[in-house]
Amino acid sequence: MSEHEQDARKKYWRTNLTYLAILLSIWFIVSYGCGIILVDYLNQFRIGQAKLGFWFAQQGSIYTFVILIAVYVVLMNKLDRKFGFREDD
Numbered sequence: 001m002s003e004h005e006q007d008a009r010k011k012y013w014r015t016n017l018t019y020l021a022i023l024l025s026i027w028f029i030v031s032y033g034c035g036i037i038l039v040d041y042l043n044q045f046r047i048g049q050a051k052l053g054f055w056f057a058q059q060g061s062i063y064t065f066v067i068l069i070a071v072y073v074v075l076m077n078k079l080d081r082k083f084g085f086r087e088d089d
Contacts, residue, residue: 012083019075023068031061 034042039053047055080086 008083012079012085015079016076019072019079023072027061027065027068030056030064035061 034053035057039057042053042056043051045052050058077086
């Protein structure tokens with residue numbers, strides 16, 4: 001493997017880890033921050049008949065996680081194309 005290929009793989013992996021760190025941080029903030037730490041403040045607002053803090057603890061973190069998975073897929077497909085690691089069907 002050439003030095004150029006090794007550099008490309010390192011950049012690819014570093015970018016992947018950056019994406020993971022950012023997306024998991026967002027999920028942590030939403031699930032832990034909104035579902036536990038800020039629950040008392042958020043409970044003064046409502047979504048339908050549920051208090052917002054309760055909603056984040058029960059539903060919001062799950063919805064956020066599913067959305068983040070979709071965002072990760074899009075980001076990784078772009079990254080694969082950029083570095084030429086895309087699998088052709």
